[in-house]
Amino acid sequence: MKLRLPFRLFPENMRHFGFIWIINMTIPLYYLLQLPFQKAWIGYAAVAILAFAFRQALWNTEGRLVYALIQITSVAILGYVYNPSFLYFGFYCIMAIGMLPTVRKVAFTVAYMVAAFVLTLYLFYQKAGEAVHLDFIPSLIILAILPFAMNSHRKAEQLRKQLRSANDEIERLIKNEERQRIARDLHDTLGHTLSLITLKGELVERLIPHDPERAVQEAKDIQATSRTVLKQVRELISDMRAVHLADELRQAGQILSSAGIGFETAGDAKRIRTSPVVMNILSMCLREAVTNVVKHSRAKHCKVELMEKAGSYVLKVHDDGVGIDGAGSELGQAGSGMLGMKERLSLIEGTLEFSKREETGTTLIITVPNVVKRQQTEGNR
Template sequence: MHVRFHVFPKNLGFYPYVWLVYIFLPIINTAQEHGLKMILGYLMIGVFALSYRQLYFASEHGSFSYWLALQMVIIFILSNFYNPYNLFMGFFTASFIGYYTHSVKFKISLISLTIIEALPLIFNTGEIQPGQYLFFLPFIIIMLMSPFGIKSMNKHQQLELKLDEANEHIKELVKREERMRIARDLHDTLGHTLSLITLKSQLVERLITKDPQHAQFEAKEIERTSRAALRQVRELVSDMRAVTVAEELLEVQVILDSADIISYFEGDAKLAGVPDLTQNILSLCLREAITNIVKHSRATNCTVRIEQKMAYVTLIISDDGIGLHEDHHDGNGLKGMAERLSLIEGSLEVLSVKGTTLTVTIPIIIKDQKEEGSP
């Protein structure tokens, strides 16, 4: 499987590139040298830039420490034998020391960096003026303090990540428990009823030629029992927690923001008076449409509009992406969405011109409600 090359981790954006500006300082300092010394200096700066890149991909328990040690060696050579101002390259190393989660490795690396920064200042006392020491001191203090701040920030990010994972795990446990509850309820409430319908159907099959009147009576019983089963299913569905459109819109906004898609909303998401079942199916359609936009559309903007009339609700989702190809109109979950809408007599329209527009229309009053109340 082909793996795409990245100079720096994609999730960090331009952050790693900004720091590369400070590589020009040792390059300028090395330009003052001549011959082999200048060539070796440029080679070490190149290796330092390579180590800077590799440290973003190396793991703490892998080659991370080796690349970090290599940076310290290069900083010592360039600041001791070339120019003391190359000590400021230690800001690169200091930022990576903060990535250590192991406290012993963190302390050893910080002490090592302190020694690396101090030795050139000690060895070059004859060349460095007293005023220059006052110039170096505050920057070195900031450099040696920065790993603590970076470590604290990384620890906070890790805690947030673990919290998100824990919340996802809790959601999965809740879903699993809900599935088990539904399975138990279906077994307890419908198992006996469906078994009874099966037995009575077999009885009608035997009686239809021998005793038509009795068979007709049993057929009526089957109808009554099936209506009771339908009523039990609807009672079971009504007990389930439906996801409202307002709740789903909050989730949708997070999904679009994480995909760098600007979201707009128009209408009233509360949908007062709209049954839970209708809201639940609208929420599922909205989630499916947004998932398709994030995965396939390459859009930069997405608009969600809700229109509520007396007899129906319309949900319109549009984007400015590449649109749908002709052979994809039945794909990307649209077929499943249409089948789901057909259960409550809803409809789906797809328009793919300068992006894609999905229009979902659902009647508020469902015909089956009248049938449910029938004897």
């Protein structure tokens, strides 16, 4: 059983514009109603055919060329039988022409339209015994150019959609591959070692009553093995892709610029050398801070400053807006965001400080440990 869709006059993307175009088609009726029916019936028929072909061309992709030619012919008949000013309804035709799939079809239809309208002007003024008026020539040139511009814009939009779709698919495949890689690494890294720890634990349990000294040695082997596992897990996490602060700064600049907020940076984020976990948390805190600036501060300018101190990195986000409650007592998103940042930073022994002054604005100071430098220092000891 074939599913019947509800009838719609125009495609969804046209919304109310399609009705505006149809209403404008009633303008010739004002002129035709002043004529006797014997003279006006051709005009009524031409307007009805034009409206029908206009609507069908929007839906019927396979027959779009035919409906475009029908529209052009209807407009030419109106111009020849009644008045050349009706040729301005050729602007209805260019929508269907611009939607044709190939440039060759667009060029053919435009050539047909130009030839039909030029012939209409010539025959009308020959019939009226007047010299051909040239005031329609500029509009005819525009009618000839617009379909190519519309066709080019439509194809560019299709390419952008295809590119977005391809990028989404690539991102999905990368995520799946990353998940599979992590699963393989975890299985290869932890599976055998955890099985070994389980076996040794059972062995220790059996040895304690009979051979305590060997049980102690086996327990020490379990501790050494567990440390090795912990080191392998840390290396695995460190090998995962992290969100770099430099990329997040670029994104922050785009967001602030879109909100009409001036953006300034100080310090080189590319020089940061820390673990992926710290980098991720620092980047997420920056994102949350910038979001709060855009949503709540009503600021005109924002400055992000990055500094390196003894054993730590300091990230300052300053804006000249009205600020928020530093204690997070507000029930809005800003307070929740502050609490979320504090919770993330507590995982890596980081801190969040907040200051607000009416004359200078609001400043967030985020401090995170330089894990890499700490490890190097401890290693030298």
